Amino acid sequence: MTFAELWAELLPVGRDEFTGGYRRYSWTTADAACRAWFARTATQLGLRTDCDRNGNLWAWWGRPGGMQAVVTGSHLDSVPDGGAYDGPLGVVSAFAAVSQLRSDGFRPARPIGVAAFTEEEGARFGVACLGSRLLTGAITPEAASALRDGDGVALADAMAAAGRDASGIGPDEDLLAGIGAFVELHIEQGKALADLGAVIGVADGIWPHGRWRFDFAGRADHAGTTRLADRQDPMLPYAATVLAARTSAERCGALATFAKVVAEPGAANAISSRVQAWLDARAPDEATLDLLVSQVSTAAAAAAGQHGVAVRQHRESVTPPVSFDRGLRDRLAAVLAAAGIAAPLVPTGAGHDAGVLAARIPAGMLFVRNPSGVSHSPAEHAEMADCETGVAALAAVLADLAAQ
Ligand SMILES: [Zn+2]
Helix, strand or coil: CCHHHHHHHHCCCCECCCCCCECCCCCCHHHHHHHHHHHHHHHHCCCEEEECCCCCEEEEECCCCCCCEEEEEEECCCCCCECCCCCHHHHHHHHHHHHHHHHCCCCCCCCEEEEEECCCCCCCCCCCCHHHHHHHCCCCHHHHHCCECCCCCEHHHHHHHCCCCCCCCCCCHHHHHCEEEEEEEEECCCCHHHHHCCCEEEEEEECCEEEEEEEEECCCEECCCCCHHHCCCCHHHHHHHHHHHHHHHHHHCCEEEEEEEEEECCCCCEECCEEEEEEEEECCCHHHHHHHHHHHHHHHHHHHHHCCCEEEEEEEEEECCEECCHHHHHHHHHHHHHCCCCCCEEEECCCCHHHHHCCCCCEEEEEECCCCCCCCCCCCCCCHHHHHHHHHHHHHHHHHHCCC
């Protein structure tokens, strides 16, 4: 089975006909169709499929448990109106690489696994990499059980509706103990490779990142009768904070984004009583991230004071930096160099299942060039020839890691 054939099968699943974006949220009908595709593909390749207690999918070439397995894969879920490549590229490439190794007559000395982790984007239940976090114990079953989607549906009920029993969610030490290395192939979510003229990159590490909620509380009033001087408009310090975050991020060599904002009461002719806004901040190291967030906080407090508005700040999540296993990282680079594939080291500001798994097992990542650099959008793209190079790179890596 070629990459193009596998890609074409998965492409229509969960795509919105109006936006062209994907809405593959965990435990929905689109998710079930992705899972069915995974099982069908694995079966066609002669792999044994399994769904673990946390809902992550596995396809095995050889029996896991004895020799330390080599696992590759990514995720099939999407953000709202996400692109086709973020996640599925890694899963489709994994199957295509296995198919290539099979037709090359390769005989692995250790098991090879293909994984698809559930709820990587956190689009339904709000916690990114939920499947790999549960597997590794990075989130407790109790905390996961308390998660609800936007309609108030609990994770356990969503899983039950999809025919899965959620009573066993949580760390799976036996499964982890059988894995010697995890390599995730992913579309690059930036333009570093395009700028370097390279098709494939090896991940250097993942920037620390986090999410903070700012609550600006003012006073609702009439937009047509309240003099400017008499207003306590929370929208104004919010706006100043957005601009301050941008300036600070530029100064720090970091990234800061306000992309989600809720204004109450939300009437076009009323001054808001309250504005809630979420800061997503990412930086090359923790000290820079702390500096960036403290600068944004200071700016928010100063702007709120000027407008008679109260501001409170809540840290919702912070993920420390991930350094991928150096031995594995260097081995990936060496294997690709030997295969004639130039693969520079690139850092990333995005979180991934490989980053979660890296806390427990040697993990690494390969990136495939994304010429536009756009991600989490239908405009996300990779050329077919680059995807095929990705498959060749992954096949070379699997052959090396599973050879002895
Ligand atoms: Zn992804």
